[in-house]
Amino acid sequence: MKLATLRTANGGTTAALATGADSYLALPAADVGALLALPEWRQVVEKTAAAQEAHQQVIAAVDADVAPLLPRAGKVICCGLNYGDHIQEMGRELPEYPTLFAKYADTLVGAADAVEVHGSGRVDWEAELAVVVGSELYRADEDQARAAIAGYTVANDVSMRDWQSRTLQWFQGKAFDATTPVGPVMLTADEAGQHFDVRGYVNGQLVQQGNTSTLVFGPAQLLSYISQFTVLRPGDLVLTGTPGGVGMGMTPPRFLKDGDVLTTEIDGIGQLENQFRIHAPAAIPANA
Template structure:
């Protein structure tokens, strides 16, 4: 099953995505579940094959899959080739940092290059969406707590990321990260996932989960030691080699570019890049 949060002429809903459009689960289940986050906390509904859709794709706008997670936990330097290209030393544990919900946008929504810096970089990543919450989840039980997988672009403003020894300033500019278009439930996915990124149609990153230093189940175990994971929380599991800042010469995103993140068996997250038109405070 593919699940998404979208805008419609009737308002924001969550639903099941089919090849024909979106089935409005909010209308069917809204009395019990006001949003997708609350739905993920329970056993997911069965949507019959051929069920009629409520909205065609032309009628919707895509929001981040879970617009209101309690936390977005990201892992840095988690692919061997990316660690090698950065020259960083190995660590015994995953390097965790946080994003904020307003730093991300949905599928087909614009990524915003901030006016303060022209160093916006792409980072194709696999997003793990938590279904069953928990604390101190053992690795052997980790997949029982995962609702599904989605595409993520952990867009980074490199200049600000390097202002200090930690990543926060470069990872939270509004509208710099993409999340979507939907989550695909685990029953539809192979154990080994492929990941790629394209900028203006040219492939710039390509990897699979065999290249991870810390696999997904270990990330769930470690993150749940630090945090209490809640339904709808998002674990963003690291980017492979090929980021723009490590190319010679560096290549950063610019207005007019189009970035696509693809996970095999899940789909393609597509975002154009625009200038920051926001006013000063």
């Protein structure tokens, strides 16, 4: 099944089930994260779907305003340098351990939302598969971590490279508010294949393409590793890294411009399409 979080007419959000007929069925939870926190969330979805013809609210896909999939995610943890080709283009060695950093829920935006960036002139793209946690994990092995995956979604770890390169720590270049598109749906793990094709486009031009079979650390490995030092809970989000083709790795480097459209897609899950509004920093006088 595919689950989404939709904005509602009253300014709130609701979890929703994609019906497969160009529509969504509203579910009794504020968002997908809140739904996953219910112990029997699958049964809740099935019961609601069974009652669809009677009285449940059906929303046409063309009328659906897709919100960030997990607008209140407790933890958003990202893995950098996890595809062999991306590691090479960044001039680094294969890592022994995952390179991790964190974002906040405030960074997340919806699949079709415009993205406003203030104060950066080097805005880069990073198409990624993201993993949604479905049950609590702490000091878990890989089999336990695999069983705790609720599903998978599409993300783009948009990075402000000028901020990222100011120090050895990446955080400040990765955590700008409302700059990380996630969605449009979560494909549940029981319907997912073993690997995914991940692609990124700028204004329709293919710039990134990779398959998760080449990840250094796969989803279950990442969740298991993270759970050794922090508990993961239902509705937490883990971004698995990006394949080669980022703008900073090009010669010369290429970055998003005001008005550019960034498209991120993963076969079997869906597509993000976000237009960017870049408000670059003012030039600093030479004698400053």
